[in-house]
Amino acid sequence: MAHQLEVDSISLQFGNREILSDVYLKCETGKITGLLGRNGTGKSSLMNLIFGNLVPGNKSVRFDGQSIPKAYQHHELLSYLPQYNFIPAHLTLKRVFSDFSLDYAPFEKVFPEFILQQGSKMKQLSGGQRRLVETYILIKAKSEFVMLDEPFSHLSPLMIGSIKKLIRQEQPKKGFLITDHMYHDVLELADDLYVLSDEKVHLIKDINDLERFGYVRSRD
Template identity: 45%
Template sequence: MKHTLEVDGVMLSFGQNRVLQNIYLKCESGSVTGLLGRNGCGKSSLMRIMFGEPLTEDRSVRIDNQSLLGSFRDSKDMRYLPQQHFIPKHLSLTSVLDDFGLEKDRLLENFPEFDAFPKLKVNQLSGGWQRILELYIILMSESKFVLLDEPFSHIMPLHVETIKRLIVEEKQNKGILISDHLYEHIMEVSDQVYMINNGRSFLIESAQDLHDNGYIRLR
């Protein structure tokens, strides 16, 4: 069954600074939706609002035309990868996978390096490996939609390619919203891409559009 996640009516200000206004974004299962924009344009805030954080009362978030009210999000509907680490440090790799209903063998198929530290706790992993583990459990867990905020940060290029492949494969099971400043990766894996500029969201088609809106320079 195909599902649709939509957000609109978002108005967000910090003091006298209006960050978001006239925002509309749509993400569908079976596809990857990219989100780009300059630092401070409100990409992370928009994801947090979609996930239920009460940053503003001016918003409408809907799945299949059913409004999501309050701050509670059922994990069967939506999961969110924030920029900061979130897995409790005392947990082991095995317990983390068990908590999210994921098989270790599948993890090792894609990241065999984890086999070298099966009994280590999360706080014994490097920051990069913690990020890979967090991204993996959010992306691969059962849910209608996942929101990924800067999933490629602090990850070596070899593993970025694996993550991009997993994103493309996993979109068959859910809708994926992804934001990162490594825009080439976003453009490559996304079926549609929104940009936020001057508080507004709009679809872009090419790197030329990013150049025209002052996000990149084309040589």
Template identity: 35%
Template sequence: MPQQVLKVDSVQLEFDGRKILQDVSLECRQGEIVGLLGRNGCGKSSLLRVIFGTLKPSYKYVSINSDFIQKGYHHNQIAYLPQHSYLPKNIKISKLAGMLVDHGSWPDFTALDIYREHSHKTPAQLSGGELRQLEMLMIIYSRADFILLDEPFTHISPVQADAFKPVIKACAQRKGIIITDHQYQNILDVSDRMIIITNGCTKPVTDKADLVTYGYLSGI
């Protein structure tokens, strides 16, 4: 099967007359992780929601292999991990996983310690960190070819974050992943390449010096 390519171009978004995104373009191929950086309020989460199809901008062009995509969630083409919890609170993890996880990935998913330890519980019985890990894993192991991860390292410990980085990288061998998190070092660790949103526009990032140039970091 040919490698799939997700392209996003010319996204324009404004709230109450204030332009949030005005010259946004990015590309993500199956087999790579693209890190998305930017200061708080720059529009990172909004961009992911535009790609996924739950936020309507003034204009956008989103395509997979040049086929225009209006709603990324249709036909399980794109999966999205929001910042907030998305799982129903009173359904067992095992049942939720059965609905969300790709059947081809099921053996790998159910072998994970976090699943084996908590599959008999409901989300309401889990800590914030345990729930975040399972929600992230269900998205990563879903049927979608492209994965959008919004603050996946939030509410989990540094040790847990380090444990999940190889899992994310392994899944990226067959999926395209766009990931953003305010803990920028985690993004640097997992990404094959990075872009930053600054002044409503996307710019490529080649090293940490670029993050200073674009005002994301004050120094190195």
């Protein structure tokens, strides 16, 4: 049975500036939903609203029709990868994988550079390695939906390919909402695609709509 995450009637203002206006978006298990938009259009703000970190004047976040205003309290429903590092720097990889109830062996099989590194602390990793660990952890987390904000940042092309493969492997049992400035990778993955433009979210039915909504130019 497919599960559904819906957000609608979302509006957000910072001072006199309107960031989001009457936004609607839907994500389903078994599907990868892409969210694109120029820098500063409110993609991260929208994800934080869904997660419950931001409280707007008006918001409806529903899981299978049930309103869940503070989704961050329900780890079985939703996991969220923010743009910043969220795992404490002093934790070892062994502790991180234990806290998320994940086996380390499958991780080092996909990423052999981490073999015998369970004792390493997060702060000892490079920026790309740290991002890779956090992204892997949430892709594999035991939640119905996963939001990934810039999951490909600081990753090598080889790492990006492995992460996309992992997302595909988890897709049958989860719903993903992904945004990244490397939009070609999002386009490759997405079953459904939205663009955030002029404070609203638009469902893309044709790739040419990306140009119509000002996200890409023909030379892109």
